[in-house]
Amino acid sequence: MLDVRDVHVHLAERLVxxxxxxxxxxxxFVGLIGPNGAGKTTLLKTILGLVTPDLGQVLVDNRPxxxxxxxxGYVPQKVHLDPDTPLRGRDFVALGLxxxxxxxxxxxxxxxxxVERALGSVQALTYADAPVGxxxxxxxxxxxxxxxxxxxxxxxxxxxxxxxxxxxxxHEVVRLLHELARSRGMAILLVxxxxxxxLSALDxxxxxxxxxSMAGRTDEVMTSxxxxxxxxxxxxVMRTRGRIVVVGGPDMHLVPPEAADHAGLGEWEATTP
Amino acid sequence: xxxxGVLDTLHLWLLPSGLxxxxxxxxxxxxxxxxxxTATLVGYFVVLRGVAFMAHSLPKIGFAGVAGATVLQVxxxxxxxxxxxxxxxxxxxxxxxxxxxxVTALTLVLALGAGELFLTLGQAYGETAYALLFxxxxxxxxxxxxxxxxxxxxxxxxxxxxxRPLLFVTVARDQALARGVxxxxxxxxxxxxxxxxxxxxxxxxxxxxxxxxxxxxxATASLVTRRGxxxxxxxxxxxxxxxxxxxxxxxxxxxxxxxxxxxxxxLEYKVVYIGRWVKTRRALAI
Ligand SMILES: Nc1ncnc2c1ncn2[C@@H]1O[C@H](COP(=O)(O)OP(=O)(O)OP(=O)(O)O)[C@@H](O)[C@H]1O
Ligand SMILES: [Mg+2]
Numbered sequence: 001m002l003d004v005r006d007v008h009v010h011l012a013e014r015l016v017x018x019x020x021x022x023x024x025x026x027x028x029f030v031g032l033i034g035p036n037g038a039g040k041t042t043l044l045k046t047i048l049g050l051v052t053p054d055l056g057q058v059l060v061d062n063r064p065x066x067x068x069x070x071x072x073g074y075v076p077q078k079v080h081l082d083p084d085t086p087l088r089g090r091d092f093v094a095l096g097l098x099x100x101x102x103x104x105x106x107x108x109x110x111x112x113x114x115v116e117r118a119l120g121s122v123q124a125l126t127y128a129d130a131p132v133g134x135x136x137x138x139x140x141x142x143x144x145x146x147x148x149x150x151x152x153x154x155x156x157x158x159x160x161x162x163x164x165x166x167x168x169x170x171h172e173v174v175r176l177l178h179e180l181a182r183s184r185g186m187a188i189l190l191v192x193x194x195x196x197x198x199l200s201a202l203d204x205x206x207x208x209x210x211x212x213s214m215a216g217r218t219d220e221v222m223t224s225x226x227x228x229x230x231x232x233x234x235x236x237v238m239r240t241r242g243r244i245v246v247v248g249g250p251d252m253h254l255v256p257p258e259a260a261d262h263a264g265l266g267e268w269e270a271t272t273p
Numbered sequence: 274x275x276x277x278g279v280l281d282t283l284h285l286w287l288l289p290s291g292l293x294x295x296x297x298x299x300x301x302x303x304x305x306x307x308x309x310x311t312a313t314l315v316g317y318f319v320v321l322r323g324v325a326f327m328a329h330s331l332p333k334i335g336f337a338g339v340a341g342a343t344v345l346q347v348x349x350x351x352x353x354x355x356x357x358x359x360x361x362x363x364x365x366x367x368x369x370x371x372x373x374x375x376v377t378a379l380t381l382v383l384a385l386g387a388g389e390l391f392l393t394l395g396q397a398y399g400e401t402a403y404a405l406l407f408x409x410x411x412x413x414x415x416x417x418x419x420x421x422x423x424x425x426x427x428x429x430x431x432x433x434x435x436x437r438p439l440l441f442v443t444v445a446r447d448q449a450l451a452r453g454v455x456x457x458x459x460x461x462x463x464x465x466x467x468x469x470x471x472x473x474x475x476x477x478x479x480x481x482x483x484x485x486x487x488x489x490x491x492a493t494a495s496l497v498t499r500r501g502x503x504x505x506x507x508x509x510x511x512x513x514x515x516x517x518x519x520x521x522x523x524x525x526x527x528x529x530x531x532x533x534x535x536x537x538x539x540l541e542y543k544v545v546y547i548g549r550w551v552k553t554r555r556a557l558a559i
Pocket of ligand 1: 011012016034035036037038039040041042043077193
């Protein structure tokens with residue numbers, strides 16, 4: 001379904017992705033994990049065709065990607081909506097269906113029903129008629145997922161959907177996406193900087209650090225050896241009470257940045273797909 | 274013009290109402306209506322996209338265009354079209370590289386400087402400039418009404434074509450880009466849309482009032498509506514009410530239309546704003 005091959009991307013003279021490689025099959029629920037600034041959002045934009053790789057290739061259904069592929073749904077990380085935006089939730093969702101088309105939308109029954117179904121699948125019907133600018137972060141998050149789902153994509157890219165949510169809602173959204181992957185055979189790539197809320201649902205993890213990736217089953221990737229190799233300096237992966245904690249990663253500020261720089265990108269081995 | 278024939282016949286039917294006894298008042302009402310409705314459509318996106326400053330600048334750039342047209346002795350419409358469309362395109366192209374407000378301001382002062390030069394060269398200082406800044410809605414010729422209607426129809430047509438992708442890219446930019454919406458093309462077409470509406474407003478209500486019609490009614494309507502359709506309908510009604518009432522008052526008093534129209538537009542905003550405030554206070558008190 002999705003095949004990311006040795007992708008290199010530089011932004012403003014900085015190599016952000018330096019050989020990212022992994023595959024996702026239909027129906028798989030995959031977590032894209034990595035510290036802030038690791039290049040997770042950049043990777044999603046590359047898959048969407050919004051960023052062109054300097055080297056490497058991204059294939060969707062064995063074909064090179066192009067921008068605007070309706071088979072891919074996207075839920076971006078940041079949303080900014082003016083509180084007075086004169087748009088109801090359902091109008092916002094409908095844009096995901098035919099927002100690219102020219103002209104004024106005609107009120108058709110099939111269109112209404114598809115929007116209604118998408119709203120229902122994320123349990124957003126109760127606030128579907130409220131103005132979008134006034135919704136809470138979590139409510140807007142669900143509407144965004146509905147907007148991505150309404151086009152019935154086969155691959156869903158979701159950028160940090162859990163950062164706006166409390167623990168209960170985070171679990172709820174993970175369960176919902178997991179269910180969608182199962183029932184519709186949809187491939188989902190979900191970005192998060194914390195793996196733990198996802199642990200039970202994930203089929204696979206793609207761990208991103210310093211521009212490189214490590215992909216595989218959770219127990220393969222989340223080991224001290226794999227991640228130390230990825231970071232280029234020793235980190236420790238610990239499991240306590242069913243949680244996985246990476247000690248010594250850049251989020252923990254235990255390793256001075258100079259030490260990280262000394263590792264140098266050049267000496268790294270190819271990532272294991 | 275054939276269309277004008279129809280409109281003027283309509284005027285004859287309305288004669289008994291007493292107000293529209295003179296043909297020039299009838300022309301003023303027709304033009305005011307077309308301008309108010311079209312300005313509402315375009316103003317909707319101006320407010321949504323937060324580009325009021327650009328919408329404020331373009332009519333003044335158009336003013337320079339008309340001044341230039343008098344120097345070159347070409348029809349004013351040519352000058353307006355050239356300056357407004359070019360000005361809009363320059364703003365939308367350059368603001369992708371620099372800050373939008375700075376680019377807009379620089380384009381504006383450049384055009385105003387040129388406008389001053391043209392006015393001097395054309396030796397048409399006083400009255401022409403006055404008419405361009407404040408409009409001459411009372412005193413519009415038949416062909417001018419036809420022109421306004423034609424530009425109004427083109428603008429409305431373009432607005433309808435742009436509506437959906439423009440809305441998408443405005444409220445959900447990243448998703449729209451991912452789905453293949455062409456942002457650059459839309460930016461430029463939107464600039465043309467604002468340019469076109471200024472082409473209509475400048476000769477009729479002037480560079481200054483044109484802007485208040487574009488922004489005011491939509492801003493007022495957005496205070497109390499939560500659906501695009503309702504915003505458009507309410508804003509259209511508010512704009513029409515303002516221009517119609519202004520024409521009536523101006524006819525009676527002899528004072529300028531622009532003064533009444535802007536005052537009414539601002540009053541509408543204030544009244545709705547205070548009304549909303551009172552309503553929330555009440556709700557909180559319960
Ligand atoms: N347009 C850009 N121009 C230059 N640098 C950029 C651009 N976009 C992102 N970057 C840089 O690329 C790096 C990766 O950014 P990216 O947004 O992909 O990280 P991320 O993994 O999504 O981080 P976060 O968890 O904070 O969202 C960052 O260091 C960022 O500063
Ligand atoms: Mg990010």
